[in-house]
Amino acid sequence: MFWDLPYWPRTYIQTVCVSFVIAALGMPVVLYALGRAGVVDAVAHNKIHDRPIVRGGGIMIFIAFAVAVLLPNYRENPMKGVMLGAFICLAVGAIDDIRGGIPAAWKFVTLVAVTIIMSRYGVDLHVFKFYPLDLALTILWMVGCTSAFNGLDNMDGLAGGVAAIASGIYLIIAVQAFWVAGTETSLSWFGLMAAGLLGANLGFLIYNFRPACLFMGDAGSFFLGFTLAALGVMGEYTPNRLISCTIPVLILGVPIFDFVYILVARIVRGDTRTVREVLEHCATDHLSHRLVWIGFSQRQAVLIIYLLTLTLGVSGILLRNSTGLLDSVLGLLQSLSIFAIVVVLMAAAAKAHQKAEKDRAGK
DSSP states (O other): OGGGSOHHHHHHHHHHHHHHHHHHHHHHHHHHHHHHHTOEEOOOTTOOOSSOEEEOTHHHHHHHHHHHHHTTOOOOHHHHHHHHHHHHHHHHHHHHHHHTOOOHHHHHHHHHHHHHHHHHTTOSOOSSSOHHHHHHHHHHHHHHHHHHHHHHOOSTTHHHHHHHHHHHHHHHHHHHHHHHHSSOOTTHHHHHHHHHHHHHHHHHHHHHSSSOSEEOHHHHHHHHHHHHHHHHHHOOOOSOHHHHHHHHHHHTHHHHHHHHHHHHHHHHHTSOOSHHHHHHOOOSOSHHHHHHHTTOOHHHHHHHHHHHHHHHHHHHHHHHHOOSHHHHHHHHHHHHHHHHHHHHHHHHHHHHHHHHHHHHHHO
16 A cells, blocks of 8 residues: 555655654664763753753754655755755754854854855745845844754753654645645655654654653754754745745744744843843743743643644644635634743743742742
8 A cells, every 4th residue: 555655655654764763773873972972961050951961863863864865866956955054054063062062153154154055056035036135034034943943952852842743744734735736846855854854853752752861962953943944945835925934934933932032031131131142141941941930840841832833833734725815814813822822821930930039039
């Protein structure tokens, strides 16, 4: 029955399986090698793990992803651009993991550079139909999404799980496009890359879900954030440009919203006052941490964020498939309602945390 499937659905299944197996079997090798090399994430006041954990699992996520995606010998220019950018991000992230940190400005420059390179392969937004403006908007999207995903990597299983869910949503969209068209579409390579990311992250989660024995590190969060953002740029979701731009925002809604909310909150509180402080500030005040503040365990907090990511992703699928203005408006209202719930949760958690800190100080 499997071999009776059309080429692309069959290839997607193969890609998920290959990347999963490579990641699952290769992680112990990476864990041992990096552990021996002393590449570990130490305990610190701005982190929540209570023992040193080996970091750099993102290297094997990339290897599993790249091998699985390149096996079908599909070489479209946009795919080449994304793969090249992902590799550069991986290399910079790996240097960060091994050295124990590099200036945030270097990462920013890297993201701008790889986005420009990627655009030369045809991967950029086409909102204004004027290249300089479209390139500037693409850079803003790529830098913002990658930074947001990097910040999301703050709890066992969180970044890997969200990446797997987002990749799965992207893959569903590619499969839908194939079944509707009945043949290869512009989303075929898009689905191939989503399948590779899905399998690789599922293989990684075996070792990263709480209690984690391996972190993806910046090698993983940097390249995954870039790749997921790049898929958001290239996906030709619908002829309606407004809806087409909204869909990837929903799919990556949790890391984007968390990043923007925390960024604004830190500026309002006065925790960050300069651009450098904004880029380099690291603290335990993200959505995941706030859910723990109001009584959830770390595992429960991660599962709640999985659910939010899945719900917003499904909203993106429904929005893409909407056939009229009313359907689109209802889909957007549903998504805004989810974001409103998250705002209430984050604000309530902040108040509860402040009260707990005052009570501790009073004692």
